[in-house]
Amino acid sequence: MKLELRNVTKRFGAVLANDHLNITIDSGTIHAIVGENGAGKSTAMRIAYGFYTADSGDILLNDEVRDIRAPRDAIALGIGMVHQHFMLVRPMTVAENIVLGAEPGSAVALDLRKAAAAIRRLSEEFRLTVDPDAIVETLSVGQQQRVELLKALYRRAELLILDEPTAVLTPQEVEEFFSILRRMRSQGKTVVIITHKLSEVLAISDRVTVMRDGRVVGNVNTRETNAAELARLMVGREVLLRVAKSPASPGRDVLTVRNLSVQRVQRVSFDVRAGEIVGIAGVEGNGQTELIEALAGLVPESQVTGTISFDGCDLRAVDARRRREIGIAHVPEDRHRRGLLLEFSLAENAILGVHYRAPAASGAGAILLDQKAIDRRADLVIREFDVRPPNPALPARALSGGNQQKLIIGREFELPPVLLLISQPTRGVDIGAIEFIHRKIIAMRDAGCAVLLVSAELEEVTALADRLLVLHDGRIAGEVDPSLATAEEIGLLMTGGRH
């Protein structure tokens, strides 16, 4: 099915999200739409799916103007969309999820057997193996994604829109996922994939549309382009995709972890030395969160066994506040949940964690907040870390994801840290800002800071880490030299394939 957006414009308040877009997606192709956050790529596709209606412009399906006002119109016309966050009812079976909203049978009786048969036929046709009777919450993320795809196919989608489909997958799962997409293409389906990962665009797509600031800035055949060109189009300037770094010169042991068990994490031991970056790779949910939170002092002491020592001192009875005082900085993986007070101003956010002591609090007993000192600190963070817009009075919510992340990193880097715990530093951050953040992390290492870096992005950990630990099912599955190991090797460790 051919999809065309013609002169589509969409405005949210003062923000022009889509500015006279012209995108043509040919039938039977895999078409990638790339762009930074806020470039308008998701908005454009949500317009095609009827989630938003365009202020002006037309949507054409097979060269015919169509009126799509709601997702159900789009579904009826053969458009399916898989969102970044799966829309599945977790305690229900695969079959129940797939038929939800399009239940077979009469008005009252639900004919699940008929549904199961249809699902089996579909999964054979596209080799999307999932057991229709399995409960969704028992499935892996990759399998859940297949359920989402089946859901769309069950509704006879001819054109599938996939929003950041690989964000949650392991390298192996990504490969499998790509072969599914290719199979769909060979069966005549059209696939649109919204992403910001350039390597994947190059691996899977036939054609690429690049967006920036709500406009289409390039339409190219994948075969005729490369990552550097796409990155330049996306950002509007030259970008270093892989930040250069010199070899590490590690010093003393700063962090020593022995037989640490906390919730999912089991008997983990490792060291982080001054002046090195130790990376932790692994599929999300394999204990990274628990490990970092235990190190930062955010897990109740009673749940932690084993030893954590910092510069030779036992951290067991040391609370989060004291840990920050002795130089343990923490950039949390979820900036909205942990890292920021979204309703608070940038200035107030810039002192979170040091708000109770000088210079932020001053006077007798350090009770009163010193607004001038707070503003000075906020200005420093904003300037050093290029937070935009540079207005300390704005609420944190008003910033883009990348700028929120720079604010948090700036706040933690100004501590200044002896040990930096940094999780998913560039999640949802634009390419331009990624480069900046990577440089800052390396600069921190070169200044002698011990860095423990967790990232779900394999490219990121391998580019930054001096040593790489792979976490699988709460255990360290292996340690590799990131400059030598291949993605396959690491991927195998991530899925527990080898010890």
Added chain:
Amino acid sequence: MAVVCAFAVGAIVVLIIGDSPLQVYGLLLGSALSWPDGIGYTLFFATPLIFTGLAVAVALRGGLLNIGAEGQLYVAAFATAWVGITFAGLPSILLVPLCCLAAVVAGAAWAAIPGVLKARFGSHEVINTIMLNFVAIALVGYLTQYDYRVAGDPIMETATIGESAHIARLGRFIPGLPERIPLNVAFLLALVASWAVYVLLWKTKWGYEIRATGQNPAAAEYGGISIRRQIVVTMAISGALAGMVGINEVLGYRYRYYDGFSDSYGFTGIAVALLGRNHPAGVLLAALLFAVLQRGGVPVDAFTQLVSKDIVQILQALVILFVAAEAMFRSRRKVTAGRGQGEEGTRQQAPVAGQQASVGKI
């Protein structure tokens, strides 16, 4: 805005009943703002509402819904009277501060109970504060009835407190304001408390911690703030503010504990905080508005043909409804505008609106 809408709809109600809205509102405002009785009583009525409004506002800023201000102020008023009776021999300079301290400490302690229960066991403060209201009212009623009632007194009230525990009525200082009007120094205390709450919330590290905990407990914890401690401390501050109602009631007005004295001040405080957007200045204005309605209702009852003073309650209910609706409209707008941008914004906003809406129902 909500107030204007409420008065407009109230006017329609009055028309339907068959009276002139102009006459009703004229009577209402005229009597509430006349000098000296109107203003005197309006400010007197506003005093407890300022305290309870501040109490609820502080708790809400800290992410807690204190529905127990009513129970807290009863316990506090009784404690004030108890100190005033027991230590009646002390001189003013000692007894008045001691009585005030009793009010504050009793309110704080009563409110700290649900705080501890939440911090320790995770039980919800809304349930526990509501339940403790019943306990408090029954408890002080029992004590009044069986231990502190003067023999032969047909009214459920304690003996009077010592003369030296009385605080001055403002009539003593303001020419033209007769001393029979019970407006007293506690009103000035309410003004000071409003200012103090403002300073506490926005100018001190403690306020930062209260607000941070209320806004995002996970981030506050990340910032080295103990959430459990915050819950107890915030509830105690809230209860202390509610408890100050006892100062107005016992030391400045009746000079004894009078059972069932509260005209739902604790619950009206929720509406006051809501209308005042949990800001001390807003609370002050909202408390004044509610006091105007309360004072102005009396002549409406007496001097109109058909409308009774229930119109006041209708107006109060309308104000609350419109404030809740306004909050909902605001978050709705953010939902539509925010879809493309920060979707997390709406998620944060929605529960607040829901909370306020549910407050409106109470």
